[in-house]
Amino acid sequence: MTEQLDAGVAAWQIKESDVLDGREVGRARRRKEDARLVTGRTQWTDNIQLPGMLHVAFLRSPMAHARITRVDTSVARTQPGVVAVFSGADFAAEQGSLPCVWPVSEDIVIPDHPPMAVTEVRYVGEAVACVVATDRYKAADALDAIEVDYEPLDAVTDMTSALDEGGPKVHEAGNKAFTWTFAQGDIEAAFRDAAVRVERTFVQQRLIPSAMEPRAVVAQTDGDAFTLHSSTQIPHILRVMLALTTGIPEHKLRVVAPDVGGGFGSKLQVTAEEVLCLLITRRLGRPVKWTESRSEGNLTVHHGRDQLQRISVAADADGRIRGVKVDLLADMGAYLMLVTPGVPLLGAFMYSGVYKMDAYDFTCTGVFTTKVPTDAYRGAGRPEATFAIERMVDELAAELGMDPIELRRRNWIRHGEFPYTTVCGLTYDSGNYEAATDRALALFGYDRLRAEQADRRAREDPVQLGIGVSTYTEMCGLAPSRVLGSLSYGAGGWEHASVRVLPTGKVEVVTGTSPHGQGHETAWSQIVADALGVPFEDVAVLHGDTSSSYKGMDTYGSRSLVVGGVAVVQACEKVKEKARQVAAHLMEASPDDIEFSRGEFRVRGTGTSRTIQEIALATFAAHDLPDGFEPRLDADATFDPDNFSFPHGTHLCAVEVDTETGATRIRSYVAVDDVGNVVNPLIVEGQVHGGIAQGIAQALFEEAVHDADGNLLTTTMADYLLPSAADLPAYTTDRTETPATTNPLGVKGVGEAGTIASTPAVVNAVVDALRPYGVRDVPMPCTPERVWRALGQARTPQRTDGGLS
Amino acid sequence: MPRISVTVDGIRYDEEVEPRLLLVHLLRDRLGKTGTPIGCDTSNCGACTVLLDGRSAKSCSILAVQADGCDIVTIEGLSTDGTWHPMQRAFHEEHALQCGYCTPGMILAAIDLLHDDPDPSEETIREGLEGNLCRCTGYCTIVRAVRRGAREMSRDQEGAATS
Ligand code: FES
Ligand code: FES
Numbered sequence: 001m002t003e004q005l006d007a008g009v010a011a012w013q014i015k016e017s018d019v020l021d022g023r024e025v026g027r028a029r030r031r032k033e034d035a036r037l038v039t040g041r042t043q044w045t046d047n048i049q050l051p052g053m054l055h056v057a058f059l060r061s062p063m064a065h066a067r068i069t070r071v072d073t074s075v076a077r078t079q080p081g082v083v084a085v086f087s088g089a090d091f092a093a094e095q096g097s098l099p100c101v102w103p104v105s106e107d108i109v110i111p112d113h114p115p116m117a118v119t120e121v122r123y124v125g126e127a128v129a130c131v132v133a134t135d136r137y138k139a140a141d142a143l144d145a146i147e148v149d150y151e152p153l154d155a156v157t158d159m160t161s162a163l164d165e166g167g168p169k170v171h172e173a174g175n176k177a178f179t180w181t182f183a184q185g186d187i188e189a190a191f192r193d194a195a196v197r198v199e200r201t202f203v204q205q206r207l208i209p210s211a212m213e214p215r216a217v218v219a220q221t222d223g224d225a226f227t228l229h230s231s232t233q234i235p236h237i238l239r240v241m242l243a244l245t246t247g248i249p250e251h252k253l254r255v256v257a258p259d260v261g262g263g264f265g266s267k268l269q270v271t272a273e274e275v276l277c278l279l280i281t282r283r284l285g286r287p288v289k290w291t292e293s294r295s296e297g298n299l300t301v302h303h304g305r306d307q308l309q310r311i312s313v314a315a316d317a318d319g320r321i322r323g324v325k326v327d328l329l330a331d332m333g334a335y336l337m338l339v340t341p342g343v344p345l346l347g348a349f350m351y352s353g354v355y356k357m358d359a360y361d362f363t364c365t366g367v368f369t370t371k372v373p374t375d376a377y378r379g380a381g382r383p384e385a386t387f388a389i390e391r392m393v394d395e396l397a398a399e400l401g402m403d404p405i406e407l408r409r410r411n412w413i414r415h416g417e418f419p420y421t422t423v424c425g426l427t428y429d430s431g432n433y434e435a436a437t438d439r440a441l442a443l444f445g446y447d448r449l450r451a452e453q454a455d456r457r458a459r460e461d462p463v464q465l466g467i468g469v470s471t472y473t474e475m476c477g478l479a480p481s482r483v484l485g486s487l488s489y490g491a492g493g494w495e496h497a498s499v500r501v502l503p504t505g506k507v508e509v510v511t512g513t514s515p516h517g518q519g520h521e522t523a524w525s526q527i528v529a530d531a532l533g534v535p536f537e538d539v540a541v542l543h544g545d546t547s548s549s550y551k552g553m554d555t556y557g558s559r560s561l562v563v564g565g566v567a568v569v570q571a572c573e574k575v576k577e578k579a580r581q582v583a584a585h586l587m588e589a590s591p592d593d594i595e596f597s598r599g600e601f602r603v604r605g606t607g608t609s610r611t612i613q614e615i616a617l618a619t620f621a622a623h624d625l626p627d628g629f630e631p632r633l634d635a636d637a638t639f640d641p642d643n644f645s646f647p648h649g650t651h652l653c654a655v656e657v658d659t660e661t662g663a664t665r666i667r668s669y670v671a672v673d674d675v676g677n678v679v680n681p682l683i684v685e686g687q688v689h690g691g692i693a694q695g696i697a698q699a700l701f702e703e704a705v706h707d708a709d710g711n712l713l714t715t716t717m718a719d720y721l722l723p724s725a726a727d728l729p730a731y732t733t734d735r736t737e738t739p740a741t742t743n744p745l746g747v748k749g750v751g752e753a754g755t756i757a758s759t760p761a762v763v764n765a766v767v768d769a770l771r772p773y774g775v776r777d778v779p780m781p782c783t784p785e786r787v788w789r790a791l792g793q794a795r796t797p798q799r800t801d802g803g804l805s
Numbered sequence: 806m807p808r809i810s811v812t813v814d815g816i817r818y819d820e821e822v823e824p825r826l827l828l829v830h831l832l833r834d835r836l837g838k839t840g841t842p843i844g845c846d847t848s849n850c851g852a853c854t855v856l857l858d859g860r861s862a863k864s865c866s867i868l869a870v871q872a873d874g875c876d877i878v879t880i881e882g883l884s885t886d887g888t889w890h891p892m893q894r895a896f897h898e899e900h901a902l903q904c905g906y907c908t909p910g911m912i913l914a915a916i917d918l919l920h921d922d923p924d925p926s927e928e929t930i931r932e933g934l935e936g937n938l939c940r941c942t943g944y945c946t947i948v949r950a951v952r953r954g955a956r957e958m959s960r961d962q963e964g965a966a967t968s
Contacts, residue, residue, distance in 0.1 A: 032898055037905030038912065039895040040840020040880035045841035136834075137823070212844050212852060212940045261842070261906030262940050294845035517941050519902030579827040682900045686942060690903060693943030717849035717938070724933040725944040754943075 018096035022598065024526040024536055025745075027753040028682040032541075032547045036259075040647050043258040045216035046291045053218075054083055054275060056228065056290040057139035058275025059129040059146050060299065061121035061308060062159070064370040065170070066150035068119055071129055074432030076145035080133075081138035084284060086144065088118035088127040091279055096245040098335070100271055101490030102342035109177040111171045111368075115272035121150070121373045122170055122334035124711055125299030127272055132280055154307040154590070155593035155710035159308055159329045159367045168332055170368035176331050177366035178341060182348055184423050185359030185705075190323025192313035198395050203779050204384045206306040206331070206704040206785045208720055209377045213261020214297045219277040225425045226455040229298060229672050230274055233263040234554040234665065235514055238490070239546050241270045241338075246278050257544040264694070266301050266374030267516070268340050268556045295715045303704055304377020306331035307344065311351070311388045319400050319407045322358035324389065325660075328349050332366045333373035340375045341366050345487060346475075346557075349380030349424040352435050354388040354473050354648060355411040360423045370710045376556060378694055379752040382474045382758055388761035391767075391777075404469045404764075405446070412471065426475060427645045429741045432674065433471060436736045440672040441648040443732055449654050449668075458774055465667070466769025470761035473648035476749040478557030493559070496551040497567035498636035499575050501530065505613025507534055508573075508666060510542045510636075512552020513564035518751065519683045524568055526679055527745075531572035532612055533599025551638070558749030559645075566743045567639040574635030579615045582633075585626040586610055586618060595677050645748040649673035651757040653690075655765035656738035659773070662788030664766055666729040671757065673733070676740040688733050692752020697723050697753075699762035701781050706744060722782075808914065809873035813881025822869045829853045829864040829870075840909055842883040844938070851937030854910035855879050858873060861917035863936070874938060880909035883916075892916050895954035896947075911937050915951045923959055925951070937952035 036042055052195070073085035088095075091114075098113040116127045129146050133139035152217040154168030161167060162175040169175060191197060218229040226248055230237055233258040243250035260267065281288050282572050290586045292300070308329040314322045330344040341385075344364045352360055368615060379386075397404040413420045415432045422428060446467070453465040478484070481492030509524050520716045525539040553563075583601035584591040593604045610618075615633070617763040619622065622631035654667040671688060678684050701721040704712045714720035739746030766782045767775060770791060806821040813836060819868045822831060832838040832855070841864060844852030848866040856863045856878040863879075877961070883890040893910050895901070902908040911934065918925060918933040925933065939947060 031900065033905070034902060034914075036898040037902055037908050038889065038896050039882075040838075040909050042840065042842075044839070044842060046843070046904070047833070050835070082833060136830075137825070212850065212904065212938065213842065216845065259903065261903040264940070294847065294850075324913045490811055544896050628934065686900050686903055686946060689939045689943035689945075693941075717845045718847045722938050722940065724935045724938055725947065728931075728944055730927070730945055730948070731943065783943040799868070 001563065002343070007367065011270045011278045013511060024529040025679050027520055027526065027528055027680065029536065032518060032525060033521050040525065042158060044213060044261060045229045045258055047110065047220055048218045048229055048289065050220060050287040050639060054134060054284065055136040055139045055286040056280060056288050057131050057136070057143055058127045059143045059148070061124055061126045061128050061295070062123050062151050063152055064155040065153040066121050067115065067153060068117060068121065068128060068148060069151050070149040072147040073129060074143045076131060078193070079138070079142040079145055081134040082131055082142045083130040085129065085142065087560065088116040089456050091116050091276065092118050092530070095143060095275060095281060098272060098275065098337060098338040099241050099245060100340060101339060103341045103488055104180050104345055105178040108269060109176070110336050111173070112243055115275040121369050125372060126254050130276065132284065134402055137323065153188065155368055155370045157706055157708060157710050159331050159369060162369055164369050170370055170615045172601060175368045177336060177368055179336040180205045180361065181343060182362040183360065184425060185323065185324050187325055187359040187361040189326070190359040191314040193577060194322050195317035196315045196396065197312060198392060198398055199312040200392060200395060201390060202309045202385065202388055202778060204305040205780050206305040206307065206374070207304045207377055207698060207702050208714070209264045209266035209301065209304055210705050210720070210722055211262035211264055211266055214292045214294055215271065215273065215301060216289070216291040216475055217274050217277045218280040218289045219289065220279050221285065221393055223285065225254070226278060226281070227254045227256065228274065228278060229256045229258055230258050231267060232257045233260065233267040233514055233556055235544055236552040236554050237513060238270055240275065242274065242278060245270070245275055254547045257514050264378040265380055265556060269302055269715050270375045294717060298720060299712055300372060302337055302375035303333070303373060305384060306374050308386050309388045311392055313392045313396055315396055319402055319410045320353055321357045321411045324351055325359055325361045326363070326388070328364040330364055330366050331371065331374055333371045334368060334370055335373050337373045337375045340373055342375060342489060343381045345372065345381065347385035348380050349426050350385035351389050351571045352423045353386060354413060354471050356413055357423050369670050370484065372640065372698070378691065380557070380757045382752065383695065386474065386756045387760045390472060391439060391764060394469065394764045394768070395776065408469070409473050413665065416459055416766045427474065427643060429643060431473065431648050432736060432738045434646060436648065436672045436674050437471060437650040439736060440652050440670050442671065443734060444652040444668065444670040446652065455526045462660050463659060464657050464659055464767040464769040466657060466767065467759040468653040468655065468763065468765025468768055469758050470764065472651070472757040473646050473752060474756045475644040475646055476558035476752060477562035477645040478559045478643065479563060479641055479644045492640065493553060493563065493642035494638050495553050495559070495567045496570045496636065496638045497564060499615045499634065500507045501572040501575060501633040503617055504740065505534065505616040506538045507532060509538050509544060510549045511564055511568065512549055512554070512558040514544045514552065514554045515560065516555065518560060523561065523679045524565065526574055527565055527568050531569055532575060533597070534612060540647065558751035561747050562645045562743055562749045563639055563641060565679070566745055567637045570637035570639055571635050574637060575633050578633045578635065579612055581626055581629060581686050582619055583610050586624065641742060643742045644744060646671065647675045647748040647750060647753045648751065649757060651761040653761040653765040654771060657764065657766060657769040657787060659791055662784035663789065664787060666696070666784060667760070670728050672731045672736060673753055674736045674738050675744035675750040675753060677737060678735065679747065685733055687750045688754045689731055691752060692731055692758040693723065693728055695755040695758030696762055696805045697727060699759045699780055699782060701727065703781050711765045767794055809869050809870055811872050811875055811877055812962060814875045815912035824868065824870055825871040827865055828867040828869050829868040832864060838879050838881060839854055842909065843878045844906065849912040849938065851914060852907055854913045854937065856913055856917065861914045877903055880912060883912070891957035895950040895957060899946045899950035899953055901946040907937060907939040911939065911947060917939035917955060919944065919955050919958060920960050924955055
């Protein structure tokens with residue numbers, strides 16, 4: 001038992017007491033956030049109760065596609081406790097259209113997206129009416145009394161046939177939203193006379209992000225200004241977009257993200273319910289609350305992935321990759337939401353992975369279907385790309401009869417070659433794929449497991465062993481405003497921080513990031529403690545409320561530390577400069593002669609010093625400051641990086657596959673990640689673990705399933721299989737540290753790495769186990785049934801593809 | 806309307822409730838015990854777990870009327886005199902939470918698990934917590950926390966026995 005558990009413990013031990021030369025950064029601090037979370041003194045949006053508060057319930061379309069011919073709310077209005085009932089027609093004049101801020105091409109079709117459907121519904125779950133009542137039960141009861149007549153239209157559920165001429169249309173303009181292309185190098189030449197060409201089609205199934213906290217919204221107004229509490233990742237972006245959508249002036253709208261129970265991209269959205277709750281409170285003048293049920297959420301929170309990837313790789317006989325060609329269909333769902341069309345573009349530059357090649361060609365077509373829209377879900381575009389290239393490299397290895405690690409070594413960017421500009425045009429600043437891979441191989445016991453695999457194959461053991469490799473990198477830390485602009489994204493990628501030094505020397509940090517589980521209160525405190533030499537405990541971090549944090553770009557895309565954390569560092573530098581002026585004045589020295597270390601300003605070569613706390617008090621009193629000195633140490637900074645950051649790593653997965661039942665069991669999982677310098681190893685490990693779990697979930701368990709009429713069949717947690725503790729293995733994790741050269745902290749971002757890395761590692765392992773049976777792919781999720789079916793096509797063991805024996 | 810009497814975190818409440826009112830809504834909406842969250846509507850996630858007469862129960866799948874006469878402990882009632890329960894400390898120490906939404910349910914389910922097996926193996930813990938879903942942690946740190954909590958609880962008990 002102990003041995004088993006130890007396999008899940010990080011290879012290096014994590015102790016808070018490990019003293020790192022007095023520095024906070026790098027220390028495994030236990031989180032400040034935990035105190036309220038483990039005692040239940042939380043502020044989830046649904047906890048909010050206000051005097052006179054009303055509850056909203058939505059009536060949702062039971063049809064994937066239909067014309068609304070009549071909505072009768074008259075009976076519902078007479079139900080007990082009902083204050084108001086609205087249909088789409090009631091909001092038509094004021095509800096505007098939900099925003100899409102990423103028009104990826106000139107000719108993109110961005111259909112009107114009314115928060116509440118007025119004339120037509122285009123997915124099951126779209127809101128068609130709502131009840132506002134005195135409690136949540138009464139609101140739900142009265143929904144039954146609303147009558148809606150629908151005239152059914154054809155559902156469009158399959159991306160490929162959606163593009164056929166003459167088929168049913170989701171929108172008047174047709175089912176194609178856009179086509180976006182990108183090419184570098186001579187792809188024809190790369191494929192012409194290539195010794196080996198491998199082509200595959202992979203299905204990135206639709207996923208439901210499933211943050212544990214369902215969405216909730218509370219809206220209130222005093223008749224002039226509005227406050228919206230929402231379970232969101234993006235209070236700042238939301239404020240801007242809601243102001244533009246509803247016409248409520250930005251300065252009259254406060255948005256608060258209180259405690260938020262996970263997001264994973266699903267709360268990176270401007271939702272219909274947020275807009276409608278604001279409109280309802282504006283009409284009724286009373287505070288309103290809406291909290292979704294899980295089933296409602298599965299139907300209406302945007303989904304993730306859902307791409308069809310056709311990918312080909314050309315290589316020389318020695319395994320050198322010459323080029324990669326990708327043709328992608330991406331299911332947009334029924335509308336384009338906040339960044340829906342941009343998701344595949346975030347992957348477009350990652351299909352070359354860690355590899356050098358001569359040419360690359362990418363085409364992506366966004367397709368409308370009558371399903372809930374897709375949008376960002378952990379990794380957003382990059383997991384799809386990484387899956388495809390890492391699966392292909394394993395396929396190529398099988399084709400060549402080469403060890404997949406060896407094939408990777410022949411193609412990856414070597415440590416000495418950084419900074420390296422890839423075929424996709426990205427400049428990877430730093431990395432050490434050799435180091436991470438060597439460490440992973442050692443922890444995994446690669447050779448031993450290969451020997452066991454050979455033995456099982458020789459014995460024709462019904463339980464086969466597969467080994468999957470994933471040497472991933474990703475681009476994150478979203479990020480450079482200029483690059484985002486060049487990709488037609490509607491906003492920048494900077495981040496803001498301000499640092500306030502209080503009279504007693506305590507420090508308040510206001511950040512524009514909006515954590516919902518990532519531990520920024522702890523990590524930012526560590527950064528500030530080092531920068532200003534104040535105790536960790538003396539730092540408070542304020543976030544998620546536009547009235548205290550007026551400026552920010554929020555949390556997604558593994559950006560918070562690499563952009564927001566650096567803004568904190570820069571603000572601290574300014575504080576220190578001001579304090580140095582005051583210190584020099586008080587000690588009658590030149591500012592140039594002042595040294596700063598661990599919270600003390602010292603006159604060089606003397607014993608005279610002042611602490612930063614003394615300077616804070618002196619600045620507060622302002623009796624004796626340098627001439628013309630503004631009496632405050634506070635400072636702020638807005639940081640806009642020049643480049644993305646590129647975490648990388650090597651994940652290895654061993655899976656046992658029962659060839660008789662199709663059941664799979666992850667035997668061991670090793671992840672060695674390089675996320676640059678680490679502020680808090682405990683938080684990093686947590687992010688890696690959670691990421692791996694979500695990636696494994698895509699590989700083995702999760703899929704949003706629709707029937708031919710466009711009904712979602714996986715509406716509950718009983719149907720949509722989120723893995724439990726019993727379904728997942730222990731992970732062995734370790735790190736290599738190659739500092740990023742593009743920011744002063746040397747950090748790279750870790751929020752999505754695990755998810756991006758793990759899915760191909762697991763599927764590669766499953767396929768590797770079954771290669772002797774002629775299996776070359778198992779569609780995700782690799783359920784026992786799917787594995788068994790894949791096997792069914794070739795039950796007899798046979799040598800194929802020159803696969804490893 | 807039926808009248809019920811329940812004790813929640815040491816305080817007795819006499820309430821008139823609709824027969825269909827869920828216990829979790831009584832706790833959250835009526836009694837202000839918002840430490841107990843709701844994560845689903847099919848009794849799958851375990852976020853709403855409380856101790857009902859000492860054993861863990863999903864408060865979303867029990868009617869308030871069924872809890873009549875019961876003693877309920879929520880996450881808010883677990884600390885004594887401001888001192889955290891060893892399982893709360895263990896979750897903090899082992900970084901067994903990120904967003905914390907599943908945490909109240911996890912902690913209470915873990916405490917219940919130790920009733921049956923005070924020194925559970927990793928496998929027992931994983932299976933015992935199958936009804937509690939976490940989307941953030943990947944569960945390893947939760948498993949570590951439960952083992953740490955178990956160790957500290959048995960140490961506390963030994964301490965109590967010898968003193
Ligand atoms: S809320 Fe009770 S089990 Fe999910
Ligand atoms: S910590 Fe977020 S769901 Fe468990």
